[in-house]
Amino acid sequence: MKRSKIVGLGHYVPTNIVTNDDLAQRMNTSDEWIQERTGIKERRYIVPGKDTGATMGAAAARMALENANLSADEIDFIILGTLSPDMDFPGTGVLVQRELGLDKKGIGALDIRNQCSGFVYGLSIADQFIRTGMYKNILLIGTEIHSTGLEYNDRGRHISVIFGDGAGAAVISATDEQDKGILTTHLHADGSFAEELAVAAPSSTQSPRLTPEMLEDGSVYPVMNGQLVFKNAVRRFPEVIREALKATDYQPEDIDLLIPHQANLRISEAVRRFMGLPEEKVYNNIMRYGNTTAASIPIAMSEAWQEGKIKEGDLICLAAFGSGFTWASALIRW
Ligand code: UT7
Numbered sequence: 001m002k003r004s005k006i007v008g009l010g011h012y013v014p015t016n017i018v019t020n021d022d023l024a025q026r027m028n029t030s031d032e033w034i035q036e037r038t039g040i041k042e043r044r045y046i047v048p049g050k051d052t053g054a055t056m057g058a059a060a061a062r063m064a065l066e067n068a069n070l071s072a073d074e075i076d077f078i079i080l081g082t083l084s085p086d087m088d089f090p091g092t093g094v095l096v097q098r099e100l101g102l103d104k105k106g107i108g109a110l111d112i113r114n115q116c117s118g119f120v121y122g123l124s125i126a127d128q129f130i131r132t133g134m135y136k137n138i139l140l141i142g143t144e145i146h147s148t149g150l151e152y153n154d155r156g157r158h159i160s161v162i163f164g165d166g167a168g169a170a171v172i173s174a175t176d177e178q179d180k181g182i183l184t185t186h187l188h189a190d191g192s193f194a195e196e197l198a199v200a201a202p203s204s205t206q207s208p209r210l211t212p213e214m215l216e217d218g219s220v221y222p223v224m225n226g227q228l229v230f231k232n233a234v235r236r237f238p239e240v241i242r243e244a245l246k247a248t249d250y251q252p253e254d255i256d257l258l259i260p261h262q263a264n265l266r267i268s269e270a271v272r273r274f275m276g277l278p279e280e281k282v283y284n285n286i287m288r289y290g291n292t293t294a295a296s297i298p299i300a301m302s303e304a305w306q307e308g309k310i311k312e313g314d315l316i317c318l319a320a321f322g323s324g325f326t327w328a329s330a331l332i333r334w
Helices: 018-027 030-038 053-068 092-099 115-131 191-196 212-217 226-248 265-275 293-306
Strands: 001-010 017-019 042-044 077-081 108-112 137-144 166-175 183-191 257-260 314-322 326-333
Touching: 001 053, 001 115, 001 293, 001 314, 017 018, 018 030, 018 183, 030 265, 042 108, 053 137, 053 166, 077 092, 077 115, 092 137, 108 115, 115 137, 115 166, 115 183, 115 293, 115 314, 137 226, 137 293, 166 293, 183 226, 183 265, 191 226, 226 265, 226 314, 226 326, 257 293, 293 314
Parallel strands: 001 183, 077 108, 077 137, 257 314
Antiparallel strands: 001 166, 017 042, 137 166, 183 326, 314 326
């Protein structure tokens, strides 16, 4: 039976750096509050008209392909996770496919909507397609633009300070090595929390779908019950990591690097303590990029790999939690 392994990683972040002090000029917040509650120092925002979700996703994909030593032509399938599609429909997957010049080849492009857990969900989907022999090389992308959908006022400030823009990508390929690659993936959701971290409008349940009132009452902007999300995150992250360890007969100390979804530095720190891991075994870059939802794990993984923190033979754990609520984990033998 084939297994799947990550053979290339890439990321792209917009050049426009937005510091906490920059945000404090736009709304009632401070560098001190943001750093203390989230660990974030700065994030990237697109310049509208320059970057799109598709161009960022394609840039990350090109880097992943180059690192994998593969040409775009060798990709059989695209999976893309985003909560901020460029268009209501079609999904951003087909736009990235076109950006990469793969439109005439006609390969499939699947969009998934699992927010912060999107990348790990996508990894699991890619793994299943490869294990069954359906595809050999899959491009998995997470791309997000939050900056254009946040409200920079008192109502939205607890949300606006945490999110940032960017994209990450991985090339996942079939391998005959039985002891390498994606060992296990675990996917969960609890829809009873759907409204606790959500954007309600525009909505197909309303006619018209978008009204001036929706702009006025804030329903076009994300709402988040921050403390409830926080509490559930610090419970679900360790739970789903332990589930992956149990499925593969590993112990927490066997993990060489945990790359959590970059939700909040305080969440990652709590998870690290619950799992009994030393600081150097948990990768964080939220300080520089904020929370980029579906893009956060591939950006972090790509940087960790560039920095030499992921080595051949390492046991890498990915874990995510977010809107839905959804949560997920993966264990990878590099
Ligand atoms: O990817 C998964 C998605 N999201 C998450 O994982 C986020 C999980 N939640 C969190 O990380 C935290 O709940 C936040 C960082 C979002 C907020 O931190 P918090 O400690 O839960 O703050 P809070 O919303 O309860 O607000 C505490 C205080 C309030 O003031 P009072 O009522 O105590 O006077 C807020 O009005 O801080 C105020 N506040 C702010 N002050 C300055 C809220 N946002 C800000 C802000 N700047 N940006």
